[in-house]
Amino acid sequence: MESYWDKLYLKEGVINENRKKMDISPWFNQFTNDMIITLLTGERSYTMAGYFNEVSDDEKAERPSALVDETVTFVRAIREHLLGILVFQFVSPFLRHYFPYFKNKSDYYIQNMKFMNQRMDAIIKRRREEIENTPLDKPLQNDMLTSIITANTPRDINYNKIGDKEVMRPMTDPELRGIIFDGIVAGTDANTISFIIYYLAHYPDVKKKMLNEIDRTFQDDKTRPITENDIHNLKYCEAIVKEVSRIFTIVNTLQRCLDNNNEIGGYQWPAETMFRINIDAIHHNEEYWEEPNKFNPDRWMVEGFEPKKNSFIMFGGGLRVCPGRKLAMIELFCLMALLFRKYEIDLIDKEAPLKTESGVLTVCTELFVEIKLRN
Numbered sequence: 160m161e162s163y164w165d166k167l168y169l170k171e172g173v174i175n176e177n178r179k180k181m182d183i184s185p186w187f188n189q190f191t192n193d194m195i196i197t198l199l200t201g202e203r204s205y206t207m208a209g210y211f212n213e214v215s216d217d218e219k220a221e222r223p224s225a226l227v228d229e230t231v232t233f234v235r236a237i238r239e240h241l242l243g244i245l246v247f248q249f250v251s252p253f254l255r256h257y258f259p260y261f262k263n264k265s266d267y268y269i270q271n272m273k274f275m276n277q278r279m280d281a282i283i284k285r286r287r288e289e290i291e292n293t294p295l296d297k298p299l300q301n302d303m304l305t306s307i308i309t310a311n312t313p314r315d316i317n318y319n320k321i322g323d324k325e326v327m328r329p330m331t332d333p334e335l336r337g338i339i340f341d342g343i344v345a346g347t348d349a350n351t352i353s354f355i356i357y358y359l360a361h362y363p364d365v366k367k368k369m370l371n372e373i374d375r376t377f378q379d380d381k382t383r384p385i386t387e388n389d390i391h392n393l394k395y396c397e398a399i400v401k402e403v404s405r406i407f408t409i410v411n412t413l414q415r416c417l418d419n420n421n422e423i424g425g426y427q428w429p430a431e432t433m434f435r436i437n438i439d440a441i442h443h444n445e446e447y448w449e450e451p452n453k454f455n456p457d458r459w460m461v462e463g464f465e466p467k468k469n470s471f472i473m474f475g476g477g478l479r480v481c482p483g484r485k486l487a488m489i490e491l492f493c494l495m496a497l498l499f500r501k502y503e504i505d506l507i508d509k510e511a512p513l514k515t516e517s518g519v520l521t522v523c524t525e526l527f528v529e530i531k532l533r534n
Contacts, residue, residue, distance in 0.1 A: 160190050161501070163211045166218055168530055180507055181530070183356065184523045185210055187349035187494075192234050194490070199342045200282050201302035205230040236275040237343055243268030245518070279336045283308070290314065303342065307335055345483060347409045348490050353523035354407045355399060355495065357513050358454055360506040365456055368395055373500050381501045381533075385493050393492045398459035400491050404473040406454050408439040409521050413475055438472050502530050 168181055189207040196204035208220035209231040220227065246255070246264055255265040286304050299305050299314065309315050311329045330338075359366040372395045377383065413436040420430050443451040447470035449458070458464065474481035481487070498504065507527040514525040 160186060160207060161497075163207065163220075164502075164530065167211070167215060169532060180527060181214075182525055183504070183528045183530075184349070184353045184526045187352050190494075191346050191349045191490075192343075195343055195346050196230075196234075197302075198486075199303045199339050201286065201300045201304060202282060203230075204234070206234050233275070233278050236271050236278070237340070239268070239271045240275055240340075241344055241519075243271060275340075276336060279339060280332060282339075283332050283335050304335070304339060307338055342483065345481065346487070347520060348487055348494070350409050350520070350523050351400065351404060351491060352494055352498075353526050354409075354513070355403050355491075356504055356528065357506065357523075357526060358403055358407075359399070360504075360509055362454060365399065365454075369399060369495070370499060372396065373496050377496070377500050385496060389496070390489060390492050393496060395456065395460065396492050396495050397488070398456040399495070400488065401459050401471070401473065402454060402456040405442045405448075405471060406452075407521070408442050410475075411439060411517060411519070411521060412436055413438060413472065415479075436472075441470060441472060444470070499533075501533060503533050504528050504530050 164181075164186075186207070189210045192206045193204040196202065203226075205220070205222050205227040208222045209227045211220045212224075212227065246261075246268055250261055250265075254261040256262060283304070286300075286308060290299060290305065290308060293299055295314070299309070306316070307330055310317075311327050359369065372393060376389050376392045415434050415436065417428055417430050417432045417434070421428055423434075441447065445451055447467045469476060474484035474487070505528060507529055511527075514523065515521050516524050
């Protein structure tokens with residue numbers, strides 16, 4: 160991402176022409192796409208290269224165009240599939256079968272799903288063949304797909320297993336596909352980092368504290384890799400991530416289903432009742448938070464501070480808590496440090512409202528910024 164930005168926005172000619180302005184939100188979307196696909200599948204992803212080719216007038220990414228187009232098409236199919244899920248969830252079968260508009264939509268999303276599944280199945284098939292052709296004494300790739308394919312097989316890295324026969328069997332291809340799909344679509348980091356930039360631009364004192372912490376940690380070294388120790392030292396960055404996630408909730412609701420009859424809120428509810436939990440209301444409830452509508456990362460820096468139980472639901476909770484929560488936090492800390500130790504990033508128009516769309520998630524649709532290198 161840095162190399163693309165340097166070419167597009169930070170070359171001398173671009174700076175002289177005052178073209179250092181960009182919509183930063185698509186860059187974060189493509190960055191997280193490439194990162195999570197590579198982490199999950201072990202295969203390279205090139206959606207950032209595709210976006211660079213789209214916005215660049217002259218230079219093109221130094222990647223084979225066929226690979227770039229293939230990746231972009233695959234990721235687009237995944238995003239389309241998310242929209243398709245809503246159609247099948249909320250539009251009745253009668254409308255989908257007999258009304259031309261909904262039938263055309265339904266047919267399109269079914270074909271899109273078939274294409275997406277074929278691409279995922281091809282990735283799984285290649286990895287299975289690689290594993291089968293790798294001697295037992297040789298290491299395998301270090302990615303999630305390899306780990307879940309080898310689970311409950313002689314190549315499983317976890318030797319001691321406890322569970323019934325059904326749990327102990329290897330996973331089928333549809334099960335593997337479902338896990339990879341969930342991992343790709345579950346990420347909200349691109350939106351979180353966009354909202355962080357927005358709030359930092361409106362709270363310069365918070366931004367100054369963050370920059371001081373980053374500068375202390377890296378000692379003005381803008382190129383060295385981030386270490387585990389660095390991540391532990393970025394306490395104020397962590398506070399900013401949590402406060403932005405509290406005050407501007409990305410996942411609007413959680414869904415839970417009763418497994419038996421129960422009393423909730425003074426009422427009796429039968430088994431299989433579906434509840435939707437309003438996360439934003441909890442994050443702004445005065446019973447749980449002091450000045451809940453105030454953006455205040457310092458609340459997280461008070462010694463011994465812990466939010467009341469179930470009052471901060473950034474990653475859900477209970478048995479269904481987000482399994483990628485630690486990865487998401489590490490990614491956000493690292494991205495904040497990498498960005499702000501090297502670049503000055505400011506909003507083009509601080510008076511402009513934040514542009515978002517809300518559905519299952521609240522997403523940032525546009526965030527125009529000006530960037531320049533820090534002195």
